[in-house]
Amino acid sequence: GEDVEQSLFLSVREGDSSVINCTYTDSSSTYLYWYKQEPGAGLQLLTYIFSNMDMKQDQRLTVLLNKKDKHLSLRIADTQTGDSAIYFCAETPTGFQKLVFGTGTRLLVSP
Amino acid sequence: EAGVAQSPRYKIIEKRQSVAFWCNPISGHATLYWYQQILGQGPKLLIQFQNNGVVDDSQLPKDRFSAERLKGVDSTLKIQPAKLEDSAVYLCASSLSAGDTYEQYFGPGTRLTVT
Numbered sequence A: 001g002e003d004v005e006q007s008l009f010l011s012v013r014e015g016d017s018s019v020i021n022c023t024y025t026d027s028s029s030t031y032l033y034w035y036k037q038e039p040g041a042g043l044q045l046l047t048y049i050f051s052n053m054d055m056k057q058d059q060r061l062t063v064l065l066n067k068k069d070k071h072l073s074l075r076i077a078d079t080q081t082g083d084s085a086i087y088f089c090a091e092t093p094t095g096f097q098k099l100v101f102g103t104g105t106r107l108l109v110s111p
Numbered sequence B: 001e002a003g004v005a006q007s008p009r010y011k012i013i014e015k016r017q018s019v020a021f022w023c024n025p026i027s028g029h030a031t032l033y034w035y036q037q038i039l040g041q042g043p044k045l046l047i048q049f050q051n052n053g054v055v056d057d058s059q060l061p062k063d064r065f066s067a068e069r070l071k072g073v074d075s076t077l078k079i080q081p082a083k084l085e086d087s088a089v090y091l092c093a094s095s096l097s098a099g100d101t102y103e104q105y106f107g108p109g110t111r112l113t114v115t
Helices: none
Strands: A009-013 A018-023 A031-037 A043-050 A055-058 A061-066 A071-076 A085-091 A105-110 B005-007 B010-013 B019-024 B031-037 B044-050 B053-056 B065-068 B075-079 B088-095 B110-114
Touching: A009 A018, A018 A085, A018 A105, A031 A061, A031 A071, A043 A055, A043 A061, A043 A071, A071 A085, B005 B088, B010 B019, B019 B088, B019 B110, B031 B075, B044 B065, B044 B075, B075 B088
Parallel strands: A009 A105, B010 B110
Antiparallel strands: A018 A071, A031 A043, A031 A085, A055 A061, A061 A071, A085 A105, B005 B019, B019 B075, B031 B044, B031 B088, B044 B053, B065 B075, B088 B110
16 A cells, blocks of 8 residues: 555744654655655655665754664754744655655744 | 746635636646645646647546646646635646656646635
8 A cells, every 4th residue: 555654743942953854665666755744735745865875964964774674764953943843744646647645744833 | 947837826606606717838838737736635646738738637526627738838727617625726737758757847726715
């Protein structure tokens, strides 16, 4: 099946680190992605990682990939109130060109 | 560079009525996608076009949904007749080519409410 799972909600204080977790289904997925969705807005690609990588860092964002466990995580350092949004992980299943999204994790950052 | 444009932004209709959504992708993008996002869920692909041909429509409810992409540019998605469970945000995305899945750019979406 195509079930990408995420925890529904995460609450952190401003300045803390946030870690959003995702479990995906297709161990052969070539790329795995993190998207951000703010209220009333479309999806914004934050970062992606190629399946032969274990880690990718981009400014405040760190993506960790554990292929054995099919686990993907997104760490946001020094979380700001502007980071409050819904975060979706997504995969591209083998043989397809579409994105399969998780259910989304709502991140709430309080001052 | 202009982004993906969609209209209308909001639409309210009664069940059994018909509705159409329009999408204008980024100039030069050959691949266009329509996703359905039900409240509290992640987007789900309905249909993918490569130029004006359909690549994947396996999750499109073809008894009521139809989509076209004339001349390989703009696209319309139609629902006829609408059901209550069609209430969702309909997102359009485009990418330069089908191989650039990671470079999908999304429009703001059309929020449909069926009453």
